[in-house]
Structure formats: structure tokens, C-alpha cells
Amino acid sequence: MEEAAHYGDQLSTVDSKGKRKWIYALQPKGKLYKYRSLLSLVYLLAFFGLPFVRIKGVPLFLFNFPQATFIFFGKVFLPQDFILLGIGMLAVLLFIIVFTFVYGRVFCGWACPQTIFMEMVFRRIEYWIEGPAQKQRANDHKEWTTELYVRKGIKHMVFFLLSFLIANTFLAYIIGTEALYHIMTDPVSEHIGGFLAILGFTIAFYVVYAFVRELVCTVVCPYGRLQSVLLDKNSLVVAYDYIRGEPRGKRKKTEANAPAGDCIDCNMCVQVCPTGIDIRNGLQLECTNCTACIDACNMMMEKVHKPLNLIRIASEAAIAENRKPRINYRTKGYAAVLIALLIVLSSLIITRAKFDATVLRVPGQVLQENPDGTVSNLYRIKIVSKSMRPESYRLALDSKDARIEYVGKHLDSLYTGKSAEETFFIKVDTGKVMRRKEQYTLRILSGDELIQTKEVTFIGTY
Ligand code: SF4
Numbered sequence: 319m320e321e322a323a324h325y326g327d328q329l330s331t332v333d334s335k336g337k338r339k340w341i342y343a344l345q346p347k348g349k350l351y352k353y354r355s356l357l358s359l360v361y362l363l364a365f366f367g368l369p370f371v372r373i374k375g376v377p378l379f380l381f382n383f384p385q386a387t388f389i390f391f392g393k394v395f396l397p398q399d400f401i402l403l404g405i406g407m408l409a410v411l412l413f414i415i416v417f418t419f420v421y422g423r424v425f426c427g428w429a430c431p432q433t434i435f436m437e438m439v440f441r442r443i444e445y446w447i448e449g450p451a452q453k454q455r456a457n458d459h460k461e462w463t464t465e466l467y468v469r470k471g472i473k474h475m476v477f478f479l480l481s482f483l484i485a486n487t488f489l490a491y492i493i494g495t496e497a498l499y500h501i502m503t504d505p506v507s508e509h510i511g512g513f514l515a516i517l518g519f520t521i522a523f524y525v526v527y528a529f530v531r532e533l534v535c536t537v538v539c540p541y542g543r544l545q546s547v548l549l550d551k552n553s554l555v556v557a558y559d560y561i562r563g564e565p566r567g568k569r570k571k572t573e574a575n576a577p578a579g580d581c582i583d584c585n586m587c588v589q590v591c592p593t594g595i596d597i598r599n600g601l602q603l604e605c606t607n608c609t610a611c612i613d614a615c616n617m618m619m620e621k622v623h624k625p626l627n628l629i630r631i632a633s634e635a636a637i638a639e640n641r642k643p644r645i646n647y648r649t650k651g652y653a654a655v656l657i658a659l660l661i662v663l664s665s666l667i668i669t670r671a672k673f674d675a676t677v678l679r680v681p682g683q684v685l686q687e688n689p690d691g692t693v694s695n696l697y698r699i700k701i702v703s704k705s706m707r708p709e710s711y712r713l714a715l716d717s718k719d720a721r722i723e724y725v726g727k728h729l730d731s732l733y734t735g736k737s738a739e740e741t742f743f744i745k746v747d748t749g750k751v752m753r754r755k756e757q758y759t760l761r762i763l764s765g766d767e768l769i770q771t772k773e774v775t776f777i778g779t780y
């Protein structure tokens with residue numbers, strides 16, 4: 319109980335002298351750890367494989383911040399799509415809020431790349447090279463042998479190589495695999511920026527996974543800090559059933575002498591915890607909901623023939639009232655808003671045109687009377703393509719009485735993200751202009767495919 323007395327006064331990763339306490343987390347065993355391992359495998363395959371997936375030559379995902387070009391599921395988004403971006407960000411924010419209200423921090427323990435790489439990749443490599451957590455702790459606290467130096471050296475080399483691989487994949491999401499291939503195969507002098515980016519990311523990942531580790535979740539990550547405002551007593555979290563578990567105590571030889579609570583104070587839940595906390599002290603910001611303590615405690619419950627799930631996914635209210643978790647009205651309200659936003663976002667994405675065009679009458683230009691018996695207005699079109707391929711482009715009018723005449727060189731194709739513009743007259747036979755203002759429909763086509771229509775105003779003779 320001494321630890322409980324200090325609960326809230328000290329960090330699990332800092333000792334009484336203010337020094338970092340290294341966490342030697344035992345490898346969990348159990349059903350949930352198996353599920354996490356499977357999920358991580360799928361996740362890792364997706365992470366390393368997705369940059370290579372292309373649909374008709376277009377990457378499935380690309381987040382090219384330097385060129386402000388983003389591709390989601392093969393669809394290109396440019397700075398012109400700021401409305402979509404705004405709604406998308408709002409939807410993501412709401413999703414995070416709703417998800418956290420209901421499921422607490424389960425994303426951190428099960429789907430966050432930091433946790434997956436740390437717990438399922440780097441820590442496992444550490445177990446393979448340096449042995450289980452108890453052995454690592456014992457070795458680190460005695461004089462290092464040559465064997466230990468060699469093992470540590472190999473571990474750090476593997477960590478660095480793996481960080482290099484992650485850095486390259488990470489960069490492939492930003493600049494694409496083709497650009498990455500050029501950085502890797504061309505002389506370094508031709509891609510100094512790219513080379514420095516790879517080196518920088520590699521060092522950053524290596525430092526995070528070799529040294530910073532759980533501090534990313536407990537100190538650095540802003541999402542972790544948000545928990546204190548997002549969670550309420552109905553949120554699902556990894557929770558210790560103190561009503562069933564207390565008073566805790568070691569099992570005596572005879573059941574008669576045993577403490578009344580089911581917790582046998584074996585400390586296994588603390589030993590497997592990658593952030594070094596004791597979940598029996600209640601909900602803590604350091605808990606990433608990785609569920610390792612559930613597996614550890616269930617293993618102990620099986621051994622002492624007690625019902626499982628003394629630690630389980632439950633809400634604080636459900637534990638206190640000994641009932642099943644419930645979803646409250648606030649969460650339902652946020653979920654309804656989120657669904658509405660997702661519907662708006664999906665319909666905007668589905669109906670989004672391949673070209674984005676703005677057509678304006680050239681300012682200062684009035685009606686022009688021509689020697690060929692026509693009158694004309696001058697227009698300028700600014701157009702940008704959101705397709706990943708060069709696209710053919712042309713304009714047409716929806717009227718037999720009017721025709722287009724280009725000024726200067728006429729555009730016939732558009733390239734992704736490159737804004738193009740051209741100037742043209744709309745010419746109409748004088749006798750056909752019946753009103754002061756006529757409306758014509760300008761058709762923007764790619765080949766025979768109609769991409770967009772724009773209404774343009776034609777100033778007539780009277
Ligand atoms: S308390 Fe349990 S769920 Fe939370 S981080 Fe520690 S082991 Fe994971």
C-alpha cells in the first residue's frame with residue numbers, strides 16, 4: 319500500500335531523485351496480446367505496403383506537404399479543396415472526441431503507430447537479443463560483460479536499421495516511391511534535402527524507440543493530455559474492479575486465511591505495464607489502454623481459480639454500480655453530428671469535379687462590335703486539374719448563336735495541381751443579341767466527358 323500512498327504525487331517513470339526510471343516491461347501473454355499481435359501484423363503490412371499501391375498509376379495515398387498535394391484513396395486534393403479539408407478536419411476532430419468519450423484511449427494501445435512499433439516491434443527485438451525483462455534489469459544493474467556489450471551493440475544496430483526503414487517508408491508517404499527511389503539511387507549531391515530528411519527521420523525514430531519510448535505517450539503526445547477533458551465516468555477504459563478486488567493481499571495456503579478481495583497483490587499488472595503504472599490506483603493519464611494488465615491479471619486469476627476480468631474494459635460508473643457500461647446522451651449527440659458531417663463530406667467528395675475553374679469577364683472590357691457583324695465579350699478562365707494524369711481539356715458553349723474565339727495560344731491539356739489560364743471571346747451575331755444581358759452556359763470538357771458547367775453573363779448591345 320506504500321505505493322498507493324504516493325499515487326498522484328510522483329511519476330511512474332521518475333525516481334525520488336528526479337532521475338528517469340527505466341521501464342522493464344514483462345512481455346504479456348494472453349488472448350488480448352494475441353489479438354494485438356495479429357492487428358499489428360496487418361497494420362505493419364499496410365504501413366510498409368501502402369506506398370507501393372497504385373490505382374491506374376495513381377498512388378492510393380500521398381501526403382505531399384511541400385507541394386500541398388494530397389491523395390486519399392486515389393483522389394487528389396489541392397489547396398483549392400480547402401472546404402473539403404476544413405470539413406474533413408472537423409470530422410476527424412469530432413471522431414476523436416466521440417471515439418474517446420466512448421472507448422477512452424483504446425486507440426493509443428491498439429492502433430497508434432508509436433505503440434505498435436514500440437511494443438510489437440522494437441521491444442520484441444529487445445526480448446530476442448537481450449532476453450526477458452527480468453534478465454535485462456539484472457544485467458543492467460551489474461557490471462557489463464563483453465557479451466552484454468555485444469548484445470547491446472547488435473540491438474542498437476538493428477534499431478537503427480529498422481528506424482532507417484521506417485524513415486524511408488514515412489518519406490514515401492510524403493514524396494512518393496518514385497521520388498524516394500531517385501533519392502536512393504542518384505548521387506547524394508543531387509538530393510541533399512531528401513538525404514537530410516531521411517537521415518533526420520532515421521535519427522528521430524531511433525532516439526524515440528531506443529531511448530524516449532513510453533515518454534512519448536506519457537509526456538509528449540497531446541492526445542494523451544486531452545484525456546483529462548475528454549473522458550468522463552461513462553467512458554470505457556481499462557479499469558480495476560476495486561469492489562471485487564479489495565482488500566487485496568497475498569494468497570495464503572488456506573482459503574480461510576486469505577484476504578476477502580480477489581486481488582492477490584502479485585504485482586503482475588504493474589510488471590507488464592509499458593508505462594510502469596499501477597492500474598489499481600484508478601484511471602491515470604499514463605494508461606494507454608494497451609490491455610496488457612488485463613491479460614496478466616487473467617493469467618493470475620486462472621491460477622488461483624477466481625473469475626476472470628478483475629481488470630477489464632469498463633467504465634468507472636459501471637464498476638462503481640456493478641453494471642454494464644452505458645452510452646450517454648452527450649455521446650449520442652456528438653455521434654449524430656459526426657454522421658451528418660461524414661455524409662456531407664462523402665457527398666462533396668463523390669460529386670467533386672476533376673477540374674476546378676473560375677471564369678470572369680475581363681474587367682474594363684466593354685462590348686466589342688466587330689467588322690464581321692458580331693459583338694463580343696472578353697473572358698478569362700483560370701483552371702486547375704485534380705487528376706493525377708495529364709488530361710485533355712476544351713471549352714464549348716451550349717448555344718448555337720454564340721461561339722468561342724481564343725486569344726493567343728489555346729490550351730489543350732492540363733497537369734495536376736498546375737494552375738492554367740487562357741483568354742477568349744464569346745462572339746454572337748449582332749442580330750441574335752436580344753437583351754442587355756444574356757446568359758450562356760460554358761461547358762468544360764475533357765475529351766467528350768463533361769466536367770463542369772459555368773454560367774457566364776454576356777453584355778449585349780442594349
Ligand atoms: S495500466 Fe494496463 S492498460 Fe494501462 S498502460 Fe498499463 S498495462 Fe496498459
Ligand code: SF4
Nearest residue numbers: 581582584585587615
Ligand atoms: S495482476 Fe490482478 S491479482 Fe495481480 S496485483 Fe494486479 S490486479 Fe491484483
